Amino acid sequence: MDQKVDRRSFLNQLGVTVGAAAASAVPVIGPAEAQTASAPKGKIPDTPLKMGHMTFLTGPAAVLGEPSLKGHILAAEEINAKGGILGKRKIETITADEAAGTDANVKELRRMKLSEKIDMFTGVISSGNTPALGPVAEELGLLTIFVDGCTDFLWDKAVPNPKFTFRITNIQSADGVTCAVAAAQTWPTAKKIAHIHPDYSYGRNAFDHFTLAYKKLVPGAEVVSEGWPKLGTTDFTAHITKAMSANPDIIMSSVWGGDYVAMYKQALRYGMFNKAKFASTIAFGVAPHAIGKDHPEGVIAGVHSNYYFTYPAGNRWPANKTFVEKYHKRWNEYPNFQSDGAYHTLHMYRTAVEKANKLTGGWPDEEAIISQLEGMYFETAAGYLYIRPDNHQGYKDAVTGFSKNVDAYPFQILDPNRMITIPIRNITAPPGWPKPGSGHNDPTSTFNWIKETWPQVA
Amino acid sequence: MTIFIIQILNSFFYAAVLFLIAAGLSLIYGVMRIVNLAHGTLYALGAYVSAWVVGSALGHAVSGTLGLAGLLLLLPIGAVVVAAVGAVIEPTLLRPLYRRPEEYHLLVTFGLLMIMEDVIKFLFGPTPLTAGLIMDRMGSLPIGLLIYPTYNLVVIATGFFAAIGLWWFIYRTRFGVILRATSQDRRMASALGINVGRVYIQAFAIGCFMAGLGGAIVVPAQAAVLGIGIEVLVLAFVVVVVGGLGSLEGALVGALIVSFVRTAGIQFFPEIELAVLYLIATAVLLVRPTGLFGRA
Structure with a gap:
């Protein structure tokens, strides 16, 4: 797949939809509990x-x-x-x-x-x-x-x-890819990416898949800074300063749980969110009320590409x-x-x-x-x-979205009118695709599948 | 250059917090010969109590009448509560064990760690607590093109004055003499008419106060999150291994070394951030098994 395509048409191919009207023709079925048998x-x-x-x-x-x-x-x-x-x-x-x-x-x-x-x-x-x-x-x-x-x-x-x-x-690879697709679509001119990830399998996976997919979507994109805090760290001051020192266009992170709450509080006071765009795979994965209204609005605040309770509204x-x-x-x-x-x-x-x-x-x-x-x-x-x-x-179809304060909730939510939905089969390896160790040594089969089959956007 | 200055300030900030924790840990070991595994959780308790007080109705009332100063005065409540908890723990849980082998100390304090972690979750819930109001009120200072939170300078200053205060207390006061005498020879001190039991309670409460103060001053800058005590306990041990268990100077130098090395690791060698601290601890142990300022 060497032919060049432009970003917009490739994103269309991926079936990325933004906004409230994502759920297409839906047959009416009762909720899960009502799917009862005789x-x-x-x-x-x-x-x-x-x-x-x-x-x-x-x-x-x-x-x-x-x-x-x-x-x-x-x-x-x-x-x-x-x-x-x-x-x-x-x-x-x-x-x-x-x-x-x-x-x-x-x-x-x-x-x-x-x-x-x-x-x-x-x-x-x-x-x-x-x-x-x-x-x-x-x-x-x-x-x-x-x-x-x-x-x-x-x-x-x-x-x-x-x-x-x-x-x-x-599956985890969908997380990094979803974040990359959302970022590339939202800020297509951003080329310099700084990373802050927890130093274990989840952080590595998010970094690998984001970086691979983002480079396919944004030619010339480069990693300008890496930070690998220990899982469970609450002091992120040095990581934040380092990420900002690289003058990135986007700071991308997969820090999660209580760690993320501590991180965004510190990042606010260092002005990090004013210096660069911010994209996360899992910022809003925590219990929703853990995110305060002081959280920056309009950042890509992922939910592990799974679910946020305001959507579909x-x-x-x-x-x-x-x-x-x-x-x-x-x-x-x-x-x-x-x-x-x-x-x-x-x-x-x-x-x-x-x-x-x-x-x-x-x-x-x-x-x-x-x-x-x-x-x-x-x-x-x-x-x-x-x-x-x-x-x-x-x-299931992967989702991510943008943070927003609304009066209806005492905490910040993902804007249900601006959710990004991606059909899962477009961002994950199909059944039977070679697994790592059989024919390739990439981190995951999805990594290999993206590397081999996605076009490089011109 | 700006980055360089901010990273140095970041290192001093982290060193101040680490020093408060490690100094308490070292003090307790120096006097009672107990390695207190629950020390990190006492730090966490300080953080939670202070965050809770600042965020409570009391905090709102105080910030309304006294403003920022009132909020800052509320912060040490966490440290006082932790000191009070320490004053209860020492005579009830630890005193019966002084004559037993060290394994008993480790088991009991580890059990205490587990119980307190659950108590904290039971009292405050799993959602992180913050005292960010203080940070917001104090704003940020411009440094070059970047900004640095003013409150972090307060933390650095607190660490600095705590070090001086503790040194003065131990080396320049009568109580300090008694404390040092008790730590050198408990039986002789007792024979000279010193009430050793009371000294132990006081020393333990001071150690706990230091841990609680560490938690109390860090919480406006970060957040009180479940498990912060565990993370910090491990780092405090690296500090005392480098500096020497039982030594106040060691805690100070150890905290500075650990903090600056960590920041340098993050800035220049992100891939080995985790390993670099333990490499330093290993090197110190190989050259000086008792730590830089430790007694054999």
Whole structure:
């Protein structure tokens, strides 16, 4: 693909849409909870269904992780209020704190399966943890739906042929690419990019994919500064000063959770947001009320390319309206993308069990549930979710947006009238694309796919 | 050049905070021979309490009547609360363990760290707290074409005066003599009629006050985030390893070295920012196993 194209026509090819009217012809379906089946077939045991939910309950990531547990609990309460899954099996959840560290998390997963006898495992936020937990879940034969921990590495290398493990939030490479597409579209003349990323797999992945995609879209773009703060750092003064010292056009960052809140507060006082444009993959991934009204407006404030509760607005996508209302009623706060992921993980599982029950009768075994999850097309608050059968990864259209203060909320939100939506298949490698180590040694298969197939914009 | 000046100020800012934490850690070890793993979490508690007070109705009332000065006066409340917590912890949790081997100290203070992390989350929730009002009121100073937050200079000054004050306190006052005597020989001090139990409470409370003060003064510039205490504890240990555990001068020099090396790493070698601190600590340990100012 050497032929030159201009940026606008390539962005059109990517199907990038901006604004409120992104959701095209939408068939009217009830919200997730209403996708219920008829009476269950066969005899269903009434033993409780034990689930393990692991997420950050302590540490700076808790502001991103606790909403995951809240989403899970909300869905479990809804299901239990109707008598449980298939009307019989109520959900009992055991929680674990992901902040215990990767080794301890692996031990906890084994303990949950072997001594607590859980039927399903879910949750997990960090990309450092899913590649360690995935192989163990496979080994234990434990049905697992990760809410996040979205590294490409999980399916590229750690669990290349998953059977028991699934993941619901968008794949990580989509995050950097979405941010790059949004930035290139918004500030097409910006060539000098300064980076500040947490020094671990997520930050590296965001840097690699942003840089690759941005260079394809903006010829002559260059990295003028790099900063790699430790995950959990709250002092960013030196990183901010360094990034500003390079006179960048854009400062791009994937710092997240409580770290990001500390970073933007410092950046405000150093005048960073006045010196350069700012683009982030995940700034607004935290619980929405953690972002104050002092946050700069009009920056690209990503949501891990997954979901923000103001979009689609109003009743355009009833599943979102209902979900936000229920969540707010239960927790007196608004959901983040982890809430959406954890909530719909349970409803998706319930739906799979109901469908499997129709085929097999009684309580379906794992194989039957898995075969229903594979290829499932499911309605969530964030839009349609597709579980790809080959890698068990959930795909939905990627979103990002611009920060804005409105009177309706006491915190800053993503402007629902200026959301950027990108069809996921246009920014992620298709099924069967060679994985790292087979024919190429790029960081991810999506990286290789972009490198090989995207045109260089002239 | 502007960047150079700002990065030096950034380093002094970070050194001031690190010094307050490491000095408390060192003081407690020097007097009681206890490595307090919960020290970082006491720093976090100081940050949370101060942020909460400044953001509360009291903060709004005070800023209304006294303005910025009132808010600045509210900040040390976090440090006072932490000192009070320390005065309770020492006689109840630590005193029964002085005669036991060090592993017990580590276990108890680590347990305390875990409990306090949860208590902080229980009291203040997972959402970060800020005291940014103070930063906004103080504004920024122009340096070249860039700006530098005025409040950060207050932090640097606080660190500087805390160092002088602590030095004066330990080397120039009667209480300092008693403190040093107790740290050198507990039994002899006790035989000379010193109430060792009271000295211990006071020393521990002072150490906690320093940690709490560190948290209190940093919170307007950053934010009180869950887990800040853990991150800072690790760095405080690097500081005392470089400077020498139990030494006040060591804490000061160690904080300056760690802070300047970190900033230089960020500016010039971003890829090895994490490694460079530990390389320095390793080098010091190889050459002087007790740290630069440590006693054998």
